[in-house]
Amino acid sequence: MKRFRFYMVIILLAVMQIKGKAQDALSTIEQTIADIFEQYQQEVEEELDFNNFLEDLLFVAENPIDLNRATREELEKLPFLSDIQIENILYYLYQFGPMQTIYEMQLIEGLDMTDIRRMLPFVVVHSRKKENPKLYWHDFLNYGKNDLYIRLDRKLETNRGYLSISPENTSDVSSKPYLGDPFYNSIKYRYHFQDKIYLGFTTEKDPGEPFLDKIQTNYDFLSAYLQLNNIGKFKTIILGDFRANFGQGLVLRQEFSMGKSSYVMNVIPRGSGLKKYSSTDEYNFFRGLGTTLQLGKTEISAFYSNKQIDGDTVQGCFSSIYKTGYHRTSNEFNKKKTVNQQVVGGNLTYYFPHLQIGATVVHTLFNHFLEPEETTYNHFYFSGNQQTTGGINYRFLWKKLNFFGETALSNHFSWATLNGCFFSPFSLLDIVVLYRNYSPDYDMFYANAFSESTRINNEKGMYLGAELRPIKNWKFSAYADSYRFSWVKYRVDAPSFGNDYLLQVDFNPSRMVNMFWRLRYEEKQENLSQDTSIMSFVVPLKKASLRYQLNYAVGNFSFRTVLEGNLAQKSEEANWTYGLTAYQDLSYEFRSFPLRFDFRYQFFDATSYENRVYAYEKDVLYAFSIPMNYGLGSRYYLNLRYKFNHQLSCWLKFAQTVYADGRTTIGSGYELIQGNRKSDIRFLLHYKF
């Protein structure tokens, strides 16, 4: 019967001609980044680092996963697949054997056409196992792939930081707050041979940083790595810069950890182990060496890192780690590489048939004492020069229940635990439940797990997510998250709580048209701003937003129309304020000319900061922007990609925001710009050889 269904599907699909295109990979990746990171960006102040996320997915697009031999680890590289869907794919292959064609994915439970279309650029089906021929050194030279990226950006307007402080002294360069010029520049070189060898270096200079002068004789940031995979018992050997990710992220996860997003089922982090670091974030990585050993069903990882980090060191102590990576002013330059950080750690994971269990330990040593300034909200922050943290993580499959979790202990027996379960009662419905409890005094430097806050401590909460596909072409996704902070937080001067709800309805009437409606409501507590009373008190901040997004394509044209509105209220007595944005995207790839362009025109009207709106923008390769807009104005960009030949291509982006709310300056401090326009131009040259 199953085989009969299979042949019917093949015939139907042949008629329907669902077919993945190579360029779909980048579109799928961009849509995934927009879906996951737009919401996440709203919750965090700092810039997100998507580089590794994109690089991994582009690698998968170039080297698609063979579904017939796919492992859980490989399928986890596709962030739009939920854990239940991965289990279903593996179970299907176990039950029915290798797939005959990619279209057989239609028969897998829990995969709808949207999921399959997203997967198409990243998977293949081979009937025979690829032979592993013996490798010679000259193969690495002849068949390895090299990529060189050179990027140059600058803002067209002049920030206050580049102007002389005293007008009469304009010729004196030293009177300018920023020590360097306004250009951003980076060079990245990547080499890889299959999945066996990765080699690369990165150099970067941020705008305003000195470059090739007396103060800074080379690039401000330099990074390099060498990663070897599957050499005998060694699964991975890394030298240089790398990242480590284990368990649910309570002890160690330097890469992005899945959180709350419209992918409501994707709540646990993907990818585990040691991995090369190729991004430009100047803080969140290790520098040293590491290895993972595979001994049957046991994996053992160990690493050592020794690097200088930035801190405001005074008399052998520093109050905080300076993570932005900017060294533009004398003050910022004085913080550069003033603290030595040594980290040693390891992980042991054992794989049973239905159980995976692992233990992680990390020890950190600074050459100076970390002593945060004493305030109420950081009372429990880590202080000292040594920190040891250990944790045990597990995954356990029992019938239709898939349990996961991690529990960690750190200095002074501070602790954190996260536990949850995936459940699919029938193929149309998936459910996830997740409970987390992080004690206020748990403060691990490299923790990055599911949470409302960016810091993994002082939080207790329950998350419930569900995905329902009741009718063909329709999907309903929803989550409810309730959380509580038992100690005060930054800008919240009392124990507080909050609730967060999301409902998204996806409708895919055809291959060329899809749309969704997303409703979100969040209520949390914050200090009352402009509070003049001696005793500060917290008030509820309510925010509701509704977004409608329509994607459609005709031939080589693709379009996106988005309408989004939100309402916010700070304290019961205050009025509701509104935010609105609408934008139209247009992309076109010429058939007979190697040019592609993306154009957007966006209008925004957000009356206050609480109503700010975010919109993911297409950009030059490996550059990302999810600009935040509030006030009244418009924004537009034009992004061009031109391929000179198979090896050489270039990207150019121009973006401008124009405010119409009467403001005469934009930004603050040294980033202040005169006028009501803010323009950016970016250029990237990519050479493959």
Next chain:
Amino acid sequence: MKKHLCLFFVLLSSPFVFSQISYIIPSSSSIANTSVSNTHEWTGFQNPAMLGYSENSEIGLQYENRFLLSQISTSSFQALIATPVVNTDISLSYFGYSLYHEIIGAVGFGRNFSDKFSLGLRFNYYTAYFSASNSYRGILFPHLGFSYRFTLNFSIGCSAFNPFQMNIKTETAEKQIPSVFSMGSEYYFTPELIWLTQLDKEISSNYRIATGFEYQMLKVLSVKIGAYTAGYLVPCLGIGLNFGNFKLDLNAELHPLLGLNSFVALRHSFRK
């Protein structure tokens, strides 16, 4: 008899029911100025993507009277040249009186792609007379337009007039030129009855939400009814009269505070 009665009643009421909007941009003949997604009718200075749907060349004149004051009226001339590759329009409008006036000249291009969607781009040259300097100052800016037809009955459209918020700066003052972002939809209940909706946001003004119905009552007569709000609810009425290759549109709106606005457009189509 029915035809003559209809014409009589409509013509009787026409002096009271004309419409326009308050920007310097000349209005369209669509009811309540809901032209951004109106695929069956082209008007100069409106969504340039609509150029793409026109099959015939056209020429027209239109006049808008605001609140019965000739000094703040707009006159315009519009012409469309239809070709198999790209349609082009040329438009010219005059607003004001001898001591103060504003002129917009525009050349637009629009193309319909496989009858699924249409793209348009128009270049506007705006010039105004500044009495302080006794001179004209002008500026060139684009008007972008897009329309997508989901089904034969339903389409959407959007346009951005002066999207980059270009203004004229003189030594003493800065003249703001409207920057308008519009989105709307068109739905055919039947081939005779159309429902149009539109949302406009001029960057420094209130939102304008408009909707209207156009009903082709007879071959020679269509009746239009609609309303918009941008602070006040403004009812709009209009008629369209077809006489062979000529078409006459008469629209009106009654602002509760400022009074009556009226609009008349005469168009000639060169049918292939």
